[in-house]
Amino acid sequence: MNSQFKRGIIEMCVLKMISREDMYGFQLIESISQEVEVNENTVYPILRRLTKQGLFDTYSKSMSIGAPRKYYSLTSEGKEKLDEYETEWRNFLDGVYRILGGSNYEE
Amino acid sequence: MKSKYLEDLKNLLDDYQMDESERLDIINDYSEMYDSWGDKGLMNDEISKKLGHPRSIIKELTEGYRKVERPLPGSEKVISLSPFVATIAFLILGFGLDLWHPGWMVFLLIPVTAIIMEMGKTKNEHLSTALSPFVATTIFLLLGFLYDLWHPGWMIFIIIPVMGIWNSRYTMKKIDLLTALSPFIAGTAYIVLGMYGYWVEGWVVFMLIPMLGILHHKNKAMMLLWELLAIAGIVGYLYIGTTYADSWQYAWLTFVPFIILSFFNGDWEITVDKNNDYRLVIALSIAAFLLTGFLLNAWVVCWLFFLSIPVYSIIKEVGPKERIVALTPFIAVTIFMLVGYYAELWHLAWIIFIIIPMTAVVKNT
Numbered sequence: 001m002n003s004q005f006k007r008g009i010i011e012m013c014v015l016k017m018i019s020r021e022d023m024y025g026f027q028l029i030e031s032i033s034q035e036v037e038v039n040e041n042t043v044y045p046i047l048r049r050l051t052k053q054g055l056f057d058t059y060s061k062s063m064s065i066g067a068p069r070k071y072y073s074l075t076s077e078g079k080e081k082l083d084e085y086e087t088e089w090r091n092f093l094d095g096v097y098r099i100l101g102g103s104n105y106e107e
Numbered sequence: 108m109k110s111k112y113l114e115d116l117k118n119l120l121d122d123y124q125m126d127e128s129e130r131l132d133i134i135n136d137y138s139e140m141y142d143s144w145g146d147k148g149l150m151n152d153e154i155s156k157k158l159g160h161p162r163s164i165i166k167e168l169t170e171g172y173r174k175v176e177r178p179l180p181g182s183e184k185v186i187s188l189s190p191f192v193a194t195i196a197f198l199i200l201g202f203g204l205d206l207w208h209p210g211w212m213v214f215l216l217i218p219v220t221a222i223i224m225e226m227g228k229t230k231n232e233h234l235s236t237a238l239s240p241f242v243a244t245t246i247f248l249l250l251g252f253l254y255d256l257w258h259p260g261w262m263i264f265i266i267i268p269v270m271g272i273w274n275s276r277y278t279m280k281k282i283d284l285l286t287a288l289s290p291f292i293a294g295t296a297y298i299v300l301g302m303y304g305y306w307v308e309g310w311v312v313f314m315l316i317p318m319l320g321i322l323h324h325k326n327k328a329m330m331l332l333w334e335l336l337a338i339a340g341i342v343g344y345l346y347i348g349t350t351y352a353d354s355w356q357y358a359w360l361t362f363v364p365f366i367i368l369s370f371f372n373g374d375w376e377i378t379v380d381k382n383n384d385y386r387l388v389i390a391l392s393i394a395a396f397l398l399t400g401f402l403l404n405a406w407v408v409c410w411l412f413f414l415s416i417p418v419y420s421i422i423k424e425v426g427p428k429e430r431i432v433a434l435t436p437f438i439a440v441t442i443f444m445l446v447g448y449y450a451e452l453w454h455l456a457w458i459i460f461i462i463i464p465m466t467a468v469v470k471n472t
Contacts, residue, residue: 025136026143040157041164044136048129067142070135 010038011046012089015074015082018056024069047072055081108151109141116161122230123172133168162277174229174426182224189220209252214458215241218436221466225432232274233425236417237433239270240440259298264410265291268392271417272385275424279385286319287385290393307355308348311341317369336365388419408448411441435466 013032017023023031029043050056055078060068074082113134120130137158144154158164193213200210219241226234243264250260272287279287293312300309318337324330343361347354392412399409414437421433439459447456 024139026140039159040140041159041167044133044140045168045170048132048136052129067139069139 007042007046010036010042011050012082012085014043014046014050015055015078015085018072019074019079019082022071022073024061024071028072050078054078108155109138109145112141112155112158112161113138116165119161119165120169122175123169124175125169125172160277166278176228177230178224178228182228186221186224189217193217209248212245212248215245218439222432222436231425231433232277233271233417233421233433236267236270236274236421237436239267239417240414240436243267244440244443258406259302261406261410262295262298264413265295268389268413268416271420275385275420278424282319282322283385286316286323287389289316289319290389308345311344314341333365333368336368340365384423385416385419388416392416408444411444414441432466435462438462 010032013036014028017028017031025040025044025047028047029038029040032038032043047056051058051072055075056072057075058070058072061071062068116137117130117134120133140158141154144157149157193216196213196216197207197210200206200213204210219238222237222241223234226237231237243266246263247257247260250256250263254260269288269291272284276284293315296312297309300306300312314337318334321330321333321337324333340362344358347358347361392415395412396409399412400406403409418434418437421430421437425433439462442459443456446452446459450456
């Protein structure tokens with residue numbers, strides 16, 4: 001899969017996962033990688049970029065052992081962006097399915 | 108180990124124009140990741156491998172950021188003065204020692220100086236790739252003019268594609284790096300063996316290329332069988348050829364099992380899509396090299412096809428701003444070799460190298 005395309009999809013997944021609950025980076029990677037193949041070097045730059053764009057807020061949480069962890073939470077702007085992405089994505093998939101011949105399309 | 112990893116990462120990040128807070132964010136993220144993997148029970152080496160060497164991930168982390176330019180002290184002056192220094196050196200060699208030829212080669216210092224100063228600004232990892240044509244050309248011409256060793260002196264040009272591949276090593280897996288280098292290792296070994304009279308038996312060194320390629324096969328049992336058949340083919344070929352008189356012409360039949368397995372085992376699941384384009388460029392340049400070499404007997408210049416490998420690597424990996432400076436040495440060497448060899452104008456052809464400092468100056472204005 002084209003890496004740019006994959007990155008766009010991962011970005012949407014990152015927004016979606018954090019909309020469900022606040023997460024720290026490693027936890028997010030573990031959750032996403034249960035479904036899609038991702039690595040740290042893809043996810044962390046996305047987290048940094050989206051935080052810079054104001055889609056995430058960050059806060060630190062102390063741990064009983066080890067250094068405090070940086071948690072990410074979705075901002076209202078992030079929520080809007082996610083809704084926008086989801087609508088675009090569904091429209092895109094509908095179009096693709098129509099071309100391929102239905103959601104149960106198999107070659 | 109963790110501090111070393113983070114320090115290496117920080118040193119690399121320092122070469123890019125980004126806010127201190129962004130840089131710190133990245134370091135902190137990697138520190139957190141390192142700890143998280145440590146909590147999972149991974150050892151330092153395993154964590155470093157999991158996260159990737161800082162050099163191999165830096166490109167991904169700094170996408171969209173520009174490199175910091177740190178001009179070497181007095182670099183502009185040095186570039187401007189280099190033609191005069193070269194001219195003075197040329198005149199001293201000529202009038203003083205009657206070394207007009209090959210004294211003219213001091214003019215190669217002009218482009219070399221420009222490349223070092225220009226690419227050194229951003230600690231460009233392709234600096235040695237860009238310099239390799241000059242090092243190779245100087246050695247080639249000295250071997251040729253002084254010792255009449257045009258052949259096998261031309262083999263020195265192999266360092267150019269090898270440097271191009273070597274400088275891309277951080278973006279490749281080790282096995283891909285070896286596979287990419289294998290044609291040059293095998294080719295050099297074959298020519299050296301040939302010079303000692305082992306042309307017939309020596310070609311088996313080229314088996315190194317498929318044998319490394321086979322290591323990409325996902326099915327380990329099949330890979331092992333394939334490798335064993337290759338080894339059996341080599342051993343059998345050499346044994347039959349050296350044991351029985353006039354047997355070389357049919358000794359190659361020992362490779363038949365290997366060839367049959369290769370023929371029926373076409374469902375390769377190669378996992379290195381990223382580097383398939385490099386393989387194609389390497390394969391095409393070797394094919395062009397052999398075709399022009401054998402058909403036109405142009406061995407002295409046909410190695411120029413290998414320049415396509417570093418050129419491709421530069422086009423792909425060097426930013427547009429530095430690309431033209433990095434590419435001009437290859438353009439210049441190609442023109443220099445063609446004009447020098449076919450028109451026998453070595454003493455004039457070097458002038459083409461002036462395009463390198465000219466490019467650097469034009470780029471900076």
